Amino acid sequence: MNEKRIALVTGAMGGIGTAICHKLKDDGYLVLATHRPGKETAAQEWLQAESFTAEEVAPLALDVCGTQACAQALKEVMEKYGRVDVLVNNAGLTRDTTFKRMTFEQWDEVINTNLNSLFNVTQPIFKTMCEQGSGRIINITSINGLKGQFGQANYAAAKAGMIGFTKSLALESARSGVTVNAVAPGYTATPMVSALKDEVLESIKGQIPQRRLATPEEIAKSISYLASDDAGFITGETLNINGGQYMH
Numbered sequence: 001m002n003e004k005r006i007a008l009v010t011g012a013m014g015g016i017g018t019a020i021c022h023k024l025k026d027d028g029y030l031v032l033a034t035h036r037p038g039k040e041t042a043a044q045e046w047l048q049a050e051s052f053t054a055e056e057v058a059p060l061a062l063d064v065c066g067t068q069a070c071a072q073a074l075k076e077v078m079e080k081y082g083r084v085d086v087l088v089n090n091a092g093l094t095r096d097t098t099f100k101r102m103t104f105e106q107w108d109e110v111i112n113t114n115l116n117s118l119f120n121v122t123q124p125i126f127k128t129m130c131e132q133g134s135g136r137i138i139n140i141t142s143i144n145g146l147k148g149q150f151g152q153a154n155y156a157a158a159k160a161g162m163i164g165f166t167k168s169l170a171l172e173s174a175r176s177g178v179t180v181n182a183v184a185p186g187y188t189a190t191p192m193v194s195a196l197k198d199e200v201l202e203s204i205k206g207q208i209p210q211r212r213l214a215t216p217e218e219i220a221k222s223i224s225y226l227a228s229d230d231a232g233f234i235t236g237e238t239l240n241i242n243g244g245q246y247m248h
């Protein structure tokens, strides 16, 4: 049985995911870093590029959109490691387009990956966390789930849904020593944001009072805090990290 505490991070190879893995690794966790099935080579390259050792970060192929696939893979995780102490639901993607032009596939892919994944990944782990009497679940939502965003009806709907899920699960787990929180990053220096057209990005930066993007490390540090023992009385909360772009 592994002696380190276990943290499972979905979408680990992305911009924010990578920073979260580094921070939780530095905090002493064994990090189970999930990636899409079929991306095994990319996962090995990522481990090397980030200089993660096998004792620090273990890759895990997980289709977060597959209910049965998640149930099976996470059962194996429990058999192998005995527990998961921290779950970070970070996997997510964008299919930005105006709603008039949006196809059902673009809607469905975003809802499936960003929202339905919470059911698939969290349920098998949540039950064990409640039984073990401790645990931290941290859901990565977005500023745009709170304020809405032109061109993101699908993404904003999924990200807002994550917040309702967070609050409900926080109530259901409050007496079990499990906390459930959300982190809502604003625009962050990641490949997802650099994929925006230059003029769109410039216009967005102009809407950020601090006039800069967040760094992935700034986001990761908040996850480290919410995962820590010090944050035991914080549950059902959404922590906004957006340079003042949206306050509520």
Ligand code: CAA
Binding pocket: 094, 096, 097, 098, 141, 142, 143, 144, 149, 150, 151, 152, 155, 185, 186, 187, 188, 192, 193, 196, 197, 200
């Ligand atoms: N408000 C009002 N109108 C807007 C607007 C806005 N914010 N943005 C664009 N428009 C208008 C344009 O002025 C244009 O109007 P006209 O036709 O009258 O000139 C019209 O809408 C079409 O705009 P585009 O030329 O930009 O249309 P497009 O089809 O090329 O692109 C889009 C549409 C893909 C949605 C593009 O506007 C876009 O990328 N928007 C930004 C979406 C965004 O912020 N995504 C965040 C990605 S990062 C992320 O999601 C991480 C996170 O959590 C923060």
